[in-house]
Amino acid sequence: MSGFQRYKKILDLFSEDRISWTVSEISNELKTPSSTIYRIVREMVVAEFLESAAGSYFRLGPAFIKYNRTINLSDPLIRAGQPFLEKLASENPIVSVNVLARLYGNKVMCVADYKSPFFKNNTSYQKGKLMPLIYGATSRAIIMQITGRRLDELINSEKFFSVDEKNSFLEGLKVDRKKGYCFTQGQVDKGLIGFAVSISNKKLGIEASLSSIFNSSDFLLEHEPIIYANLTSYGLLVEKYINEIFNDIQNYHHKPN
Amino acid sequence: MSGFQRYKKILDLFSEDRISWTVSEISNELKTPSSTIYRIVREMVVAEFLESAAGSYFRLGPAFIKYNRTINLSDPLIRAGQPFLEKLASENPIVSVNVLARLYGNKVMCVADYKSPFFKNNTSYQKGKLMPLIYGATSRAIIMQITGRRLDELINSEKFFSVDEKNSFLEGLKVDRKKGYCFTQGQVDKGLIGFAVSISNKKLGIEASLSSIFNSSDFLLEHEPIIYANLTSYGLLVEKYINEIFNDIQNYHHKPN
DNA sequence: TCTTTAATTATCATTAAATGATAAATTTTA
DNA sequence: TAAAATTTATCATTTAATGATAATTAAAGA
Structure with missing residues (x-):
């Protein structure tokens, strides 16, 4: 897992059927140590691509709403x-x-x-x-x-x-x-x-x-x-x-x- | 420029006022060699976060429409x-x-x-x-x-x-x-x-x-x-x-x- | 069409960053 | 309050990103 894929693989876990994930769930799913996932998730939270929800869960962040608007205009x-x-x-x-x-x-x-x-x-x-x-x-x-x-x-x-x-x-x-x-x-x-x-x-x-x-x-x-x-x-x-x-x-x- | 920022900085160039960029424009704007930008842009095109338009321009890709839907549901x-x-x-x-x-x-x-x-x-x-x-x-x-x-x-x-x-x-x-x-x-x-x-x-x-x-x-x-x-x-x-x-x-x- | 220029990809030695094991700190739960 | 779970910090090691350059491909001009 390297480059942009590293981030995309995490984002792609979030779907209609599974709207929120904890770090340890992601860690299990991607077979990657949780220290690594924590670091990556934190980066994406700062960028508003992810957002922390209640109970140590994370969900997709509002950045996508912003980019979606730009897409509609472009x-x-x-x-x-x-x-x-x-x-x-x-x-x-x-x-x-x-x-x-x-x-x-x-x-x-x-x-x-x-x-x-x-x-x-x-x-x-x-x-x-x-x-x-x-x-x-x-x-x-x-x-x-x-x-x-x-x-x-x-x-x-x-x-x-x-x-x-x-x-x-x-x-x-x-x-x-x-x-x-x-x-x-x-x-x-x-x-x-x-x-x-x-x-x-x-x-x-x-x-x-x-x-x-x-x-x-x-x-x-x-x-x-x-x-x-x-x-x-x-x-x-x-x-x-x-x-x-x-x-x-x-x-x-x-x-x- | 490292980590997720590397990708986000490029995505953030795309806005209502400037919907498409060439690699060399991005390269100038971010003061980063175009060989590097080409590599990163190619990665994001594969992931559908960017999409190539006519005349060597790129614009935001349809991935944002997909994630935007998931956001609305979550x-x-x-x-x-x-x-x-x-x-x-x-x-x-x-x-x-x-x-x-x-x-x-x-x-x-x-x-x-x-x-x-x-x-x-x-x-x-x-x-x-x-x-x-x-x-x-x-x-x-x-x-x-x-x-x-x-x-x-x-x-x-x-x-x-x-x-x-x-x-x-x-x-x-x-x-x-x-x-x-x-x-x-x-x-x-x-x-x-x-x-x-x-x-x-x-x-x-x-x-x-x-x-x-x-x-x-x-x-x-x-x-x-x-x-x-x-x-x-x-x-x-x-x-x-x-x-x-x-x-x-x-x-x-x-x-x- | 051929030629020239621009755009894109490939290569690779060098540099820089990501990794993950572990420990420490913080927060949540019992 | 204590115990457990979550999150952050540290750092030696591994791995990947970088960017200069060359090679290839595509586009624009003549």
Whole structure:
């Protein structure tokens, strides 16, 4: 354990399922002497990346709230896409959750979302939550834009039930690529269906998706063309804005002093 | 530059005003050879704390979105207070921005907020933004619960125009402490007024505030008792829930395996 | 396209810091 | 108040970070 990993391994212990750890628990988990962990934890507490809680427990610190704000102001996908999510929701024919998602390691992460006021169910897509790579329209619209060796590597990180399942998944991707959008039913959350389009920008290395998620009970076949039209047009709009942001940044940096 | 500081110094370069940096810019800024910076930046890119943007620039990475989610699920102040902000807004007599804030180093940081649907103005209080310690009701309700040496240290980190200003500030705190709430007018944003109460929990080390911010043009004197009653009752409610969360955590950790 | 320049990675001797066993101090619990 | 648990301090040893330089790769210009 060295370099930044030393710190990250500790931070990664803190999760939804385990929000606080003591030094001795960390020490056991990472098989590292507690004198070492104490030193590292103290450093991170000073930096507000960790915070001491009651009973000798520690939890993540408020620094992440601060950095998260800066991310929201600097990530071109979020900057370009966030403002359109509410509009997309209001133009959908039925109540929806609308999501911007992107790759995060071998997983997919939602980075922005907007839920229509009267949408009842909870979706698994929540800002900052990692989701499976191969299930759900949101994820499909991301991997369907990836090809060649990178696709292989990503796919190989997933466990398929059988070779057949894997092949039919890859075939499905080809079909979706031609159609230009993805549709899935209950793959992530039962009772929900998802539609998604790809969002990409080669220069900025953006591989993302824009998706709308509905209650399957609300959905009628006649809704599909409208949903598809909305996603497609807003998808293009987001890509256009990403491009504008890219140009803005270029100009900004090339300004003479 | 050593330990965690080495990484934090780089992360802290990224801000609202300067969202992306090149390695050579970082190298100049921190007076550290670029070969060293390259190595460190590469580590943080792998960890998704940084991300490469176009034109050899880097920006903050999506890891912060993930950790921010975990914070929202684990911070007792946010967990206890967030659910009440919308209710507080709906019970206020005029449109408002409602904020949970806490200490962050020598500054105050908003950690959760809710704006009524038709509130027009922008407040400076945004989730994750650092705000001055001595201006605005939101901040006052935090420092007014701090006394003795810690108060001195915090106050001394601030620049007052004069000794008089400092003394009258400290006198004002005493008055507010007796009143049990704070009121300020245009100290942070012109045209806005703020009311705030303290939120605290000794066992959990929480020093925070709950505040409502209004357009001064909307405000009538007859609103004050209602605003005050709302803040006080919701403040107590939040403190009660913080306590319950504290007990939950205690029970959870003391469960037999 | 080729050429030039800039960006990034690799190498490695030197320097500096992290480690972890132990002891001491502090805080919490019984 | 005593005992136990938590946290900090110390320091010889181990290990990793540093930064000058060279090599490679990618981007920008001609």
